[in-house]
Amino acid sequence: MYIETKELSKQFGGLRAVNNVDFSIDKGKINAIIGPNGAGKTTFFNLISGVYKPTSGQVMFKGKDISTLPANKIAELGVARTFQTTHLFEKSNVFENVVVGHSLRTQSNLWDAIFRTKRLKQEQERSNQKALEVISFVGLSNVADVPVANLSQEEKKRVAFALALATDPEIIFLDEPTAGVNPDETEELSALIKKMAQQGITICLIEHKMKMIMELADKIMVLNYGEKIAEGTPNEINQNEEVIRAYLGGSASA
């Protein structure tokens, strides 16, 4: 098992936002999580990426319990994520944003900084290379020095991908990566996600765009009121009565 949650739960006051969820993510695949609004999808991501500590249950990564690790340590292990509301360093430009993404793979400390050691220079060079590389990977080379605040929604989504990629992740969690993006560009972003998967990066994403999920996902989990109500291939999910009732409604195939 690559990433696995065991009876994972999170309580907010009187509300069980995530309730006893067992789920496993397959390496190298595209996994998806769907479910009604407030089902607990984002909370589930937050538990895995270390933003929240579980109330009970565990998160295992490659057989190791990471439930209590802080977010930055989890990122260091190779687990990257994006946020539901696009979250970037608004005042910096694209390059400056992305170059920070690689800093977790650097060792330079204060000493290196003050004395401009060889290590620092090398690492800085490497970070810059990495940044340029992922910027070109997500297709933003031509706006590399534009402040993020001036970008469109879709470009910002791409920056968010680039930021996550710059951390050299093994797995990326994407929270509604195409929300507010038009169909045309949604397809381009889907292609980008596929491209990431082809590079060997495991993907786990939340989306409400069923058409895209059906095309992309190898495996889908459905949450409702914090509980897992279904799990399976797109086809299985598409036909699941409970899922249709709780989530998809009549437009399931749209």
Added chain:
Amino acid sequence: MIKNNTQKYIVLGLLLVALLFPLFTQNNYYIHVMTLSFIWMIAVYGLNILAGYTGYLSLAHAGFFAIGAYALGLLTVKAEVGFWLALFLAPIITTIIGFGIGLIALRTKEHFFAIYTLCVGYVIYLLIDKWDSLTEGVRGLMGIPLPSDIGPISFESNIAQYYFILVVLLFSIFVIYRIVNSIVGRKLVAIRNSEQLALSLGISTKKNKLLAFVLSTFFAGLAGALYASFIRFLGPDIGSTNITFDLLMYLIVGGIGTLSGPIIGTLLVVWLSQNLQFLQDYRMLIFGPLLALLIIFSPRGIVGMFSSMKQNLQQKRTLRQKEQKKEA
């Protein structure tokens, strides 16, 4: 990337002027005020690392300044440690105390952090004030020695002190310049921009915030120690919140989070307030509104004013690029 170069030239230009300044004036008073300004600048740079680059506003800065000052004062006066050793130890002592405080203080965020440190600063001030068996309390600590001679170099004269402190300032700016323009500096800025995002990118916000905090206390302590050796008398007031506000004012007026802001802001405000002395009772009546106006009309500080001109240019480029993209 390009931005830093202009900043660098501003800094270098100003420092050149500072280097030559004594050659053009024999006025002891000018030299004195300039020397004192240099000391404030060092402290302001410390504040800038934390408030400007990391986004945490510490209102205990004068407290750490005072710790550095009293460390030097007490070491030389009461423990009779040699000046240079004391000057070396004072910032280190400040840093150690800063580390301890930072460890707890940094659990809080934003305004909570500001007020938390306000209280810490106040407690430091009260401790200096009340612990008179150690600090001499309100009576003040007298008889702090000048820097002792190094070989043929003596620090008796104003000019010698001026250059001595200028050199320390140069050293501080150099160190800060290097830190800010390195991976470490980038991490700090990332924390300022969004702590949550920084964390999700694997940046240990805890560690880096603490680093920034400790660095800021180091420079506060260093400045404090220099202050002690320059004024050679210490009273508890040096740790009061008013001093923190002064330092903050220098920083904001100059331009927070910029490399040349601390120099420009300090010079401007210090000389402004000196030159308003002739107004006597009306001084603060004028100075207060002037300060407010300065902030209103130049909300990003003097340095910010210049860089917004440049941003206009940048924006034009963005426009061009967008058009190019659409054509492609």
Added chain:
Amino acid sequence: IDGSSTTNNNSTDSSTNAETKEKVVNIGYTGPLSGSAALYGENTLNGLEMAAEEINEEGFEVNGETYKLNIVSLDDKYLPNESASNAKRLVQENATPIIYAPHSGGIAALQVFNEQENFIIGAYSSEPAITEQGNELTVRIPPSYHGYVEPFTKYSMERFGEKLAAIPPVTQYGQDWADELLPYWEEQGGEVVHDSSVDFAKETDFYTLLTNALESDPDVIFLGGPSEPTANVVNQARQLGFEGGFIIMDQAKLDEMKRITETYEVLEGAIGTMPLVEADYPGVPAFVEKYTEEHGIEPGSEAGFHYVSLYIFVEAMKAAGNVEDATVIREHIQAGLDTLPEDKQVYVIPSIDENGGFEILTRVSAVEDGEIIGIPID
């Protein structure tokens, strides 16, 4: 750079007043003119300015030349580093041979360089360390408080009893006073039943403090600080039912306190320094009248001391035949004290001690039956 040579160079330019061909001696002042100590600062400066005005009516003659005084005052917000900057400026730009500084921090900061730059510090502070440093050019103006402890103790103990509650202000002055008074009180067979302090810069209400102090049922309360809040404490003590006496540290003045308490009845049994207005020094009546006319309020000792000290410095300049060289002026202070006209003696100061402190005859007074009466000192 040699500090004194600069001073001399400049003094020739700035001390000549081109229009009237009169010469001007600048007297420096650095003190708190804004912020929380502004009242104190203004009082001290008022005394100086009044003396200067009077002196300037005629001018004064040194070596056959007539001089006038010009007070150059700068605000230091009570901060030593500002005092130092101000003093540098005063010496540099105004060539002041004397700089007044009314707080120990500022004085200490000036002592770092006053000998080198050759100016006298007109030190208004009761802090003994100021004169113990061996600074040659420091003149301490106010008296030491040693003289009060004995008569205050004797009077209060005899009239009210042996239980003392001490609530001096947290200032150094207050603490020094307490350090002197409390052991003496106990030596005389008294008992200190409560010992704490009050911080006028931070306290919002004194009920809490007084409730605790009165819990131990004292006969006498020792307190002090600026007159008005001190009076407020007295008021509240009476409200809470205290009927004993008060020992009032010399910083507060009974007459000023009466402005707050409205009657002397509330202050019954209070012993303190003789209010300047009530004192029988020869210069007092004229000074009080004139000051009251100008400022609409009776003068306190700060104004009085500054007033008289400026006259003394002028006398010293005359005796020295020099208005520039601080060292020479300092050497002639005793001569100045000796020639000070009687009608200017707002305080009688016979001598200056070897450390540079004025030696003053202290006067004590108490409130009895709603009136101020002088208490003789043995």
Added chain:
Amino acid sequence: MEILIQQLFNGLTIGSVYSLVALGLTLVYGILHVPNFAHGAIYMIGGYVTLTMMVYAGLSYWLAMIISVLVVGTLALLMERLIFHPLRNSISINSMIAAIGMLLFLEAFAQLFWGPDYREMPTPYNEVVNVFGLTFTVQRILIVVAAIVVMILLYVFLKKTFIGRTIIALSQNREGAFLVGINANKVAMLTFFIAGALAAIAASLTSPINLVFPGMGHLVILKAFVIIIIGGMGSIPGAIVGGYILGFSESIGATYISSDYKDIIAFVLLIIILSIKPNGIFAKGEH
């Protein structure tokens, strides 16, 4: 026992004043997002205006207080318009520096206009009352009662009226407030007016047992900061509860711990609270 009751009453008196000042501060905090350091100076001006109205215009205590409320409220409102409004889009530390500028200005103004000396404010309620071994003046009862009445009125206003809620809404999202049809600018001015009025009331109530002088604002303002943090920034009940917590802990602390370190209590209390609960005791979750 008796002393405990007396001290509780003393704590209640001080706590009432703290709460009133902290309330104004916490309201304005919502708009500036930094503590308004000029609030202490506004409080001080409140004291002076009441005093001037009584002593020079010969008005009665209550009439003087009403005028003070209007004058100081307007002063605060003007400050919003002229200083803080132009700064609403820049970083919040700027407002803090501007506030410090205003503080310097107002103190210098008071010193120049009214002189640096301590003034006494007469009160018609000076009788001393003794009940159940408790001693106080009528003025002190007045402080407590008036403070509580004002606080209840304010609470009802903020929570139960639309205008009141707009103040809260504005503090959380200025553009959002515009989008539901609130004139954010007017509400900001109103908020400053109320804050100024509260400060004027607090100053007018306490001055008779204290004194009026240019630095009087310092006494309460730092503690008011502590209170709004303890009570949760921008929280109305928090400011009230915090004010009383501090009032009581000071009077009780002075009695049973040490009166010399009484001023430190507030600060140490806060340091302890924040060390344990970094977001204040009244912190609420949100993302």
Added chain:
Amino acid sequence: MLKLNKVTVKYGNYAAVNNINIQVKQGEIVVLLGANGAGKSTVFHSISGLKKTASGEIEFEGVALKGKSPDKIVQAGIVQCAEDRKLFPRMTVYDNLIMGAYIHRKTKSRIKQTIKEVYELFPILYEKRHDMAGSLSGGQQQMVAIGRALMAKPKLMLLDEPSIGLAPLIVEQMFDSIQQINQEGTTILLAEQNANAALNIADKGYVFENGGVVVEGSKEELLSNEEVRKAYIGA
């Protein structure tokens, strides 16, 4: 009812909206389509007064909106549900909704009725009415934003991508209720990426590109336009 005449809006020097004309008639549903960054939100902001126009006129019911502050525009009957929601995070869901009815604060009974309608549309909001808006999930917050705009009972409602982050089932319901609100007399200007659903309920549409209108026409015209189908409907 609403007329935009040669409107240009700039961020600094960059014209995000350039010289556009739009007309919305009483009772219509009008859709704005366009790629990301085409300028739709900018148009909304300029109508609701949050962003000043650089040139051109905006007219509502024959009155020019120029220089009016956003609150005046709301009082005139235009309410915007913004893309980034602009909720009051530390107020409860209930209070957020109530604030939406700020301009009707004098008629308490009507407010009660409207809030009931909102709860019917989004039952989850009723469950969450005592929770802080900031603690809700992304989709739930979107519901509060729509609900808050509904509370104002506007003459003209500006909906900026209301379906963002909503589950498919809810999206369906939401479009139904937009239609229903429209039938009750509210004119609607809607920006959507979900072009198919949006056009289905619309009378008319405008397609934006690079800050300008490139295609405009009735629902039928747009649905049959090859380019539009390809780019926005993805069929």
